[in-house]
Amino acid sequence: MGKQAVLDAYQGKYTPVVPWVPYVGVHGAYLIGETATTVLQDADLLAKAVVNAAARYKADGIPLVFDLAVEAMSMGIEAKWFDDNPPTVIAHPLVDKSLAEANLSIPGPQDGRWPVIIEAGKKAKAQLGDVALIGLACGPLTLASHLRGAKIFTDMVKKPELAMEIMEFAAKVTAESARIYAEEIGCDIVALVEPVGSQVRPETYDKFVIPACQEAIDKIHGADKVSALYICGDATKIVENMMYTGCQCVCVDEQLNMNYVRDGAMKYGRGFGGNLKLTLALSLGIIDPREDAIVSLAAGGKVGYTFSPG
């Protein structure tokens, strides 16, 4: 068990025991008696929250920070902080401006929130021991929706050249984010997190999202790290498309049928992860989490499967 099991499973390999990766996120702040607002802006507390959560939940792998506003905020885009949730982007600079007019630049390791995250990542990694550290980069489509708002989805049909221009910029931001997690922090795995990915049609995903992920995936593999794709929502319609993205592992949420995801992943030699019912079992207790876990584990099997919340 431990880090190697997660790395093996994420690469589609057999593991004697299924590894466990809880997506702790800002819940880690709660576990150490702090708010999300405080922990996400303090490197020592963030490292402490991650290390504490990994120990408490006996994790084999754990994300450093589950916050998809990092990249946008590091570009100077306005967001709102919450004590019990990650920040939310509340301004869309490209809604009425072009990329040139908005004068956005790709945030590097010295910009915005990155210095705190990099410092926290290095500190956490040094203390985690046999636990895989996972960096989570905001996916290009999600970032494009931060930049342009909901108009990006109309652009993709009515003004595809504009949508492509925004996606290409977002792709470079995601790639730099992935590079920071892989190279600067040394995360063992870097996942592109694309919650909006499940809310577009398969042809849109193929045309705009898959090409936009390639530079980030190259950066991850170039650093000799393992790549993954995390997609929230009902991604049933794009499960096969997700396999073509090029990431070594695909992780899905509680709405997907794990048998379907497993078959798709095994067909393409990918790892796959999920999908303990976060809402129904873990948050509300409507379903017995133990029974739910058994169902997921039975469906996942031992080849390429990582047990995680959905």
Added chain:
Amino acid sequence: MVDVLNTLPDDVKEFIDYKEWSIKNPEGIGMFIERKGRVLPTLCVNQELSYESIIPTLDELYETLLGAATSDEQRDTLKKAHAKAMEEYA
């Protein structure tokens, strides 16, 4: 998906009674069951499951709202708002 409603102009929002339900509390779960929801997120218009895990384009959204409008005044406002929204794409 919620953000797509923010693209609507104020004169359209005036006659839309919009509410967001969270699946993280019993009230939201109750509504999900009552509406016979199948996936999250889902956008309902006049209690119909209109967009299930698909963010509509502005054309699609206006078309759905036009179909749900209950007066000529609403339809007129929606048509004008739709035309204005599409000016950017002309």
